[in-house]
Amino acid sequence: MAEILTLGRYSLGVGDRFARQAPAQLRACMTAAEKGVEVIPVWNKSNREHVIIGSEPAGTRAAADAAVKALGWKRPYYVDADHIGLRTVDRFIPYADFYTIDVADWIGKPAAAAAIEAFIRRHAELVGKVAIPGIEEPFEISAPELRRIAGKYLLAVQEAGKVYRHVAGLKGEGKFITEVSLDETDSAQTPPEMLVILAALANEGIPVQTIAPKFTGRFNKGVDYVGEVGRFEREFNEDVAVVAYAVKQYGLPRTLKLSVHSGSDKFSLYGPIGRALKRHKAGVHLKTAGTTWLEEVIGLAEAGGDGLVLAKEINAGALEHVEELCAPYATVIDIDRRKLPPANVVQRWTNEQFVAALRHEPRNPAFNPHLRQLLHVGYKIAAQMGERYLEALRECEPSVSRNVTENLYARHLKPLFLT
């Protein structure tokens, strides 16, 4: 494959709903760099977020560029057109140099029978025992199993090829980072499935550098992992080994690594992920987004005064529109509505009470994960406040940016990459 733009070993996806936190986010990566660990920032925003907020990809690019310039960041950085497809990608083309091709909707829809046959003929090496360095037990993939996996994923991979070639035609090959995401679907991909998917991506000629599978367990927005950590750790280690094997076996880019979506706030997984990276000398892309928006609300509340008033108003609005706000995120949140404090109770909270309920400190008895998930999806309420919300962000800037940086550095980068 020709020379391509490459992504560093460790990278952090950051989301900035209102395009005001890029400097505070970049400061987290700068702190990591000062401590000797390079983590490349990638500003990601999905078409879904742009539509809900009424923002444009140009704004994400402008905010990232301005932050990099103002803080003197000399290392690479990227802007990710997150979760795009053929229908949504075009508006990102002038501004994004990282494309997350989301093909989850094509999973389970069968490709043409001839394409499946051709794939099976081409990949006889995938049938039987497949020994993968770093995995003790060889995978055993039977012929019917390979046919089943190809039947489930080949169409999705073909779609990824279409989107990749569309973007490459407009931007030029090698001028952007390609991610393929499979995470927004019902069932997790097993490591043997990952191997087959990577072989198929290589056939399509996609220089994929990050791949986002759906892992076992629940990756709810803004809260910790729900599932068996031991099982996740085994699966993650196997996936990392599969990625390294597929790079060699199928000639995929050497920089290929896993991307963890809804990677924010998964505190119980950073230890296992960090250990796997060390063991396999591998990299990872940790994709976060809404965790930064939650820090904006925390920063507003912490500032007290008008900031606190606004934070309470956002909560009240979110409670009123809970149905509508949760709908687009149904597969990635678990809110028990009986555990949401009523608006009139929150109304009487001090700034400390509000912050304690929202800030992600699982051991704090006042922390409320239901409130946190509700506010996670509640950014539309702030978007509807328009200039009033942005004005509050300006007024409360010191406490907002302090919380944004601290959250990304101390609760994410440090436990994952620096310990």
Ligand SMILES: [Zn+2]
């Ligand atoms: Zn995702």
